[in-house]
Amino acid sequence: MTNHTPILTSLKSKLPNVGTTIFTVMSKLATETGAINLSQGFPGFDCSPELVSLVEQYLRKGFNQYAPMTGVPALREAIAQKTADQYGVNYDPETEITITSGATEAIFAAVTAVVRPGDEVLVFEPAYDSYVPAIDLNGGIPVYVTLTPPDYGIDWQVVREKITDKTRLIMVNTPHNPTGHVWTTDDLTQLATLVRDRDIWIVSDEVYEHILFDRSAGPGHVHHSLMTHPELRERTFIIGSFGKTFHITGWKIGYCLAPKELSVEFRKIHQYLTFSTVTPIQYALADYLKEPDNYRQLSAFYQRKRDLFLAGLQGSRFTWKPAEGSFFQTVSYDAITDEPDYDLAIRLTKEIGVASIPVSVFYHQKNDYKILRFCFAKDDAVLEEAAQRLRKL
Numbered sequence: 001m002t003n004h005t006p007i008l009t010s011l012k013s014k015l016p017n018v019g020t021t022i023f024t025v026m027s028k029l030a031t032e033t034g035a036i037n038l039s040q041g042f043p044g045f046d047c048s049p050e051l052v053s054l055v056e057q058y059l060r061k062g063f064n065q066y067a068p069m070t071g072v073p074a075l076r077e078a079i080a081q082k083t084a085d086q087y088g089v090n091y092d093p094e095t096e097i098t099i100t101s102g103a104t105e106a107i108f109a110a111v112t113a114v115v116r117p118g119d120e121v122l123v124f125e126p127a128y129d130s131y132v133p134a135i136d137l138n139g140g141i142p143v144y145v146t147l148t149p150p151d152y153g154i155d156w157q158v159v160r161e162k163i164t165d166k167t168r169l170i171m172v173n174t175p176h177n178p179t180g181h182v183w184t185t186d187d188l189t190q191l192a193t194l195v196r197d198r199d200i201w202i203v204s205d206e207v208y209e210h211i212l213f214d215r216s217a218g219p220g221h222v223h224h225s226l227m228t229h230p231e232l233r234e235r236t237f238i239i240g241s242f243g244k245t246f247h248i249t250g251w252k253i254g255y256c257l258a259p260k261e262l263s264v265e266f267r268k269i270h271q272y273l274t275f276s277t278v279t280p281i282q283y284a285l286a287d288y289l290k291e292p293d294n295y296r297q298l299s300a301f302y303q304r305k306r307d308l309f310l311a312g313l314q315g316s317r318f319t320w321k322p323a324e325g326s327f328f329q330t331v332s333y334d335a336i337t338d339e340p341d342y343d344l345a346i347r348l349t350k351e352i353g354v355a356s357i358p359v360s361v362f363y364h365q366k367n368d369y370k371i372l373r374f375c376f377a378k379d380d381a382v383l384e385e386a387a388q389r390l391r392k393l
């Protein structure tokens with residue numbers, strides 16, 4: 001026998017800073033302690049029985065082999081129709097719409113399609129956790145623009161200063177996870193002005209496009225998709241997901257809308273990441289999308305839950321700005337304690353039985369503004385009980 005170094009010890013991680021995520025930590029702790037889990041972002045209720053029947057029907061009819069690489073034509077057409085109805089913008093289902101295995105795959109494919117080693121990528125933080133690993137794996141350099149509570153609005157002068165000749169991509173997320181912040185038309189105009197005449201692409205993560213609140217409060221409270229700005233449409237990968245819209249996060253179905261030239265490159269990556277996405281579900285979604293009420297009622301559905309949760313927090317010492325979109329509410333505990341947010345999230349889970357996410361985890365330097373994120377996509381009774389427990393603090 002010869003002496004040799006076991007092969008695994010020589011493996012150098014490509015993502016040395018990635019470990020067990022806070023989402024796993026908090027959910028595990030919630031399970032162990034029996035706490036109410038408002039940490040991870042998924043609905044606590046089931047999807048429509050009609051959608052389940054449709055999937056079952058296609059499973060039984062034998063729609064069980066590979067779908068086309070770009071997605072089932074009927075689903076691409078249904079998405080084109082929904083997009084045209086909702087935003088008045090046309091995408092060609094043949095060349096500009098691709099079905100993916102969740103938004104996560106679409107984000108990874110879009111980043112990989114355009115980022116080369118040494119390219120700079122602007123990331124607004126707090127940021128959803130899949131963006132930076134995708135940039136890192138492609139040799140890109142994340143350049144951070146920090147957004148702060150309570151508004152999390154964008155200072156466009158700061159963005160201007162961060163753009164260099166090396167900037168190749170900007171990551172956008174509206175409505176925003178974790179803050180619930182929503183972009184305005186002014187944000188779209190500012191972004192368009194900054195990228196004009198530059199080789200900068202955009203990934204716009206719009207998975208919460210159907211969850212917008214306080215619409216009666218004024219025209220700002222609608223989803224301003226980047227596709228609605230003609231100059232932005234030309235250079236943007238719009239990312240969508242059915243997981244958030246139809247309470248089916250476990251099905252992992254998403255899509256990418258992008259101009260033909262961008263879609264060609266996007267599809268080259270998608271082809272070798274997953275090739276195609278689960279067939280019977282695509283057929284079922286194509287049918288289900290034909291009824292717009294299936295997604296149009298979502299804002300009202302979640303606004304009631306947001307309001308119920310916030311009404312329950314009245315009388316507590318937490319402070320907040322109501323979320324404008326998404327199914328997350330951030331709250332400040334500044335008036336209660338100066339504990340680090342991570343420690344408080346753990347303590348609240350163990351002592352009062354409510355799990356949340358400390359918002360510092362969404363910043364690369366773990367900025368602690370004393371904010372916790374709660375997911376209110378849960379049954380009413382669960383939200384009421386959680387709020388009652390939090391009021392004790």
Ligand SMILES: Cc1ncc(COP(=O)(O)O)c(C=O)c1O
Pocket residue numbers: 041101102103104105128173176177205207240241242243249252253254
């Ligand atoms: C902002 C954002 N983007 C993308 C995703 C991932 O979506 P999917 O489950 O379709 O991959 C999530 C899920 O939490 C999210 O919050």
